Amino acid sequence: MTRKKLDPLTLGLALVGGLVLILPLLALFTKVPWGSLFSKLGEPNSLSAIRLSIWSSLLATLLCVVFGVPLAWVLAKGNRRFVNVLRPFVLAPIVLPPTVAGMSLLALLGRNGLLGRYIYQATGWSMPFTASAVVFTGVFVGMPFLALVVESTFRHLPTDQQDAAEIDRATPFTMFRLIALPQARNGIATGALLAWARALGEFGATMMFAGSLPGLTQTWPMQVYFETDQDMSTAYALSAVMAIVAVAVVFALRKQLRRAFTS
Amino acid sequence: MRRRGRVLLIFIALLGLVATPSYGSYKRNENVTLTVFAAASLGQTFTTIGKQFEAKHPGVKVQFSFLASSTLATQLLAGAPADVFASASIYDMAMAKSLVPVSKVFTANRVIVATPLGNRFNINKVVDLNKRGLKWIQCAHNVPCGAAADAALAYEGRITSKPVSLEPKVSSVVAKVVEGEVDAAIIYHSDYIANRSVLKEIRFKGIAAATTEYPIGVVKTSPRQQLAQSFVESVLSAYGRKILAEAGFIRVN
Numbered sequence: 398m399t400r401k402k403l404d405p406l407t408l409g410l411a412l413v414g415g416l417v418l419i420l421p422l423l424a425l426f427t428k429v430p431w432g433s434l435f436s437k438l439g440e441p442n443s444l445s446a447i448r449l450s451i452w453s454s455l456l457a458t459l460l461c462v463v464f465g466v467p468l469a470w471v472l473a474k475g476n477r478r479f480v481n482v483l484r485p486f487v488l489a490p491i492v493l494p495p496t497v498a499g500m501s502l503l504a505l506l507g508r509n510g511l512l513g514r515y516i517y518q519a520t521g522w523s524m525p526f527t528a529s530a531v532v533f534t535g536v537f538v539g540m541p542f543l544a545l546v547v548e549s550t551f552r553h554l555p556t557d558q559q560d561a562a563e564i565d566r567a568t569p570f571t572m573f574r575l576i577a578l579p580q581a582r583n584g585i586a587t588g589a590l591l592a593w594a595r596a597l598g599e600f601g602a603t604m605m606f607a608g609s610l611p612g613l614t615q616t617w618p619m620q621v622y623f624e625t626d627q628d629m630s631t632a633y634a635l636s637a638v639m640a641i642v643a644v645a646v647v648f649a650l651r652k653q654l655r656r657a658f659t660s
Numbered sequence: 661m662r663r664r665g666r667v668l669l670i671f672i673a674l675l676g677l678v679a680t681p682s683y684g685s686y687k688r689n690e691n692v693t694l695t696v697f698a699a700a701s702l703g704q705t706f707t708t709i710g711k712q713f714e715a716k717h718p719g720v721k722v723q724f725s726f727l728a729s730s731t732l733a734t735q736l737l738a739g740a741p742a743d744v745f746a747s748a749s750i751y752d753m754a755m756a757k758s759l760v761p762v763s764k765v766f767t768a769n770r771v772i773v774a775t776p777l778g779n780r781f782n783i784n785k786v787v788d789l790n791k792r793g794l795k796w797i798q799c800a801h802n803v804p805c806g807a808a809a810d811a812a813l814a815y816e817g818r819i820t821s822k823p824v825s826l827e828p829k830v831s832s833v834v835a836k837v838v839e840g841e842v843d844a845a846i847i848y849h850s851d852y853i854a855n856r857s858v859l860k861e862i863r864f865k866g867i868a869a870a871t872t873e874y875p876i877g878v879v880k881t882s883p884r885q886q887l888a889q890s891f892v893e894s895v896l897s898a899y900g901r902k903i904l905a906e907a908g909f910i911r912v913n
Binding site (some may be wrong): 580604 | 797824828
């Protein structure tokens with residue numbers, strides 16, 4: 398491989414761009430109270446927020462996989478005109494402002510929501526202010542990432558096995574289950590990890606839709622927000638661990654991400 | 661070559677964005693922006709007072725930030741450029757004392773229990789909050805409306821149920837009870853007055869416990885001391901007091 402020379406203008410702009418992205422994270426780590434990190438994270442409110450975020454984001458990821466992988470299959474193999482209309486709606490939450498995501502979820506599942514109204518009338522139960530709302534928000538913001546990556550994986554699977562299976566008259570479901578799924582496992586893992594990281598980090602939509610109660614709906618990022626009014630060093634400690642998780646996820650996926658967005 | 665020109669243009673445009681002053685210029689006395697940090701519960705009244713202030717001071721624009729007083733105090737201490745700070749609690753004003761050394765209590769407010777009219781739990785007493793399945797919310801404990809709610813509930817006693825959410829500011833609590841998303845909420849009497857047509861009010865026994873005082877003061881680092889001071893005076897004026905009293909705030913001397 399030969400390296401092409403880079404011109405100074407491009408290099409200069411790239412340097413600014415790189416610093417804009419990297420400096421804030423570095424600055425964050427300089428503020429973290431490393432000595433008392435574990436005692437800050439071990440405070441009851443921090444601990445319950447971390448615990449809630451971990452289990453709710455894992456559950457959200459599971460749901461993302463269960464529903465998102467078939468969705469990605471439909472996007473990859475379905476009627477092209479139908480799929481081209483569907484895809485923008487499926488991917489929209491990626492670029493939706495969190496507050497708008499929160500409003501949308503309330504509009505659907507609030508007590509006066511499109512569906513929530515009937516659920517509330519029939520059962521007296523409504524989703525806002527419950528841990529289910531935290532999970533649902535995670536699914537809403539996470540699944541688009543999974544669908545995006547997995548659809549691309551499905552599209553780029555080698556076709557020989559699928560062709561062979563077709564000749565052997567495999568049913569569409571068998572094809573999906575026994576051939577496409579195992580072949581796409583790396584893509585599914587990548588999508589799931591991205592969806593998980595996104596669900597773990599969601600803040601605005603969760604606070605609007607799920608409220609914030611320590612132990613029930615107050616998630617890790619929300620705890621960061623509330624701690625900024627109370628104890629900055631705890632807020633920095635909580636932030637640092639989230640930042641490490643985020644960097645670790647992207648680091649683990651560095652090859653997959655390059656592939657997913659170049660092919 | 662053409663491409664390089666385009667990149668340069670984008671770069672220059674971005675520089676322009678960075679260089680744009682965000683808080684108005686104060687070289688000339690006209691076209692000044694006065695930034696007022698005020699408790700979320702002051703949203704409507706201060707907007708009204710601000711309009712009148714702008715009418716009296718041509719060229720002056722009043723820019724508000726309505727958030728929880730605790731959040732505003734934190735932002736001030738972190739260097740947020742405000743000229744005036746109006747808090748819903750003397751404690752948050754005390755927190756910002758290094759920046760707002762002089763302040764004066766200009767009004768007070770009382771937390772109450774509000775429930776949407778026609779709510780199926782038929783709440784008539786504070787203790788009805790204990791009803792099974794009822795969802796109620798309040799502000800976070802460190803926010804003035806939350807601290808007042810905690811004090812009022814403690815005085816009331818017998819409340820064994822817990823709120824389903826601790827919201828970051830009173831306006832979020834008000835929005836959710838007005839929307840009927842919850843069965844009850846602890847908000848200010850002034851919030852109830854503003855939404856009388858859809859809410860019912862239940863008062864706490866402990867009037868003193870439920871009351872919080874609102875101090876206002878000029879931020880020491882403000883480059884517009886005089887203007888900031890005259891805004892404070894307009895809040896303290898007979899007109900300001902009238903607006904606040906009409907909105908359900910309590911008069912103080």
